């Protein structure tokens with residue numbers, strides 16, 4: 001397996017731009033709907049105790065931003081930021097449909113250089129986005145910078161289930177079945193659904209990512225395994 005994969009902004013933006021129209025459908029299909037539960041659990045475990053505001057970086061089609069808005073009964077101020085316009089366009093349609101007007105703002109922005117002042121947000125969250133950034137440590141430092149002192153940074157990311165039998169079965173599904181299904185249903189020139197397992201395999205997980213979050217300036221970093229460890233939520237306090 002090659003040790004690096006192309007995570008340049010141009011490639012990542014192009015990749016999500018090409019699959020945007022099928023992104024939500026494939027999330028539901030390939031995770032059998034569990035991805036929604038992971039985002040719901042994230043917002044329940046990391047709610048804005050002081051009412052927000054919340055920043056969802058790499059918001060894509062806005063599912064985590066919407067989950068935060070719903071958690072707050074439609075009153076929480078949420079900003080979703082992403083650098084891929086086609087993903088944001090779908091997110092914007094979903095927000096209109098949900099009636100979030102005035103409460104969710106979607107912004108085109110690079111997570112490595114956020115257009116926000118320091119200490120602006122009570123919660124800074126990311127779901128399945130940190131892994132796609134070209135510089136993980138810089139991405140974490142940006143999240144910490146825009147978070148207010150005492151606020152929390154939450155990272156939801158794929159990991160691999162623990163235990164031999166489940167690990168083997170899931171590994172077969174994730175490396176063999178998912179890429180074929182994904183590439184067949186969302187045709188693209190970037191091999192997006194081969195990139196997915198390849199990027200997860202190379203991304204730090206559990207204690208390794210928790211340590212990177214501490215180095216970025218977070219305290220009391222903890223992580224919670226979801227669905228036997230298929231996904232993991234990391235949380236730290238600024």
Ligand SMILES: C[S@@+](CC[C@H](N)C(=O)[O-])C[C@H]1O[C@@H](n2cnc3c(N)ncnc32)[C@H](O)[C@@H]1O
Nearest residue numbers: 016058059060082083084087110111127129132
């Ligand atoms: C796998 S999607 C996750 C979308 C959404 N958070 C979710 O839970 O479904 C990753 C998103 O991260 C965005 N992204 C990756 N790197 C980024 C960066 N440096 N700045 C802004 N957005 C980025 C991509 O454009 C894409 O929309």
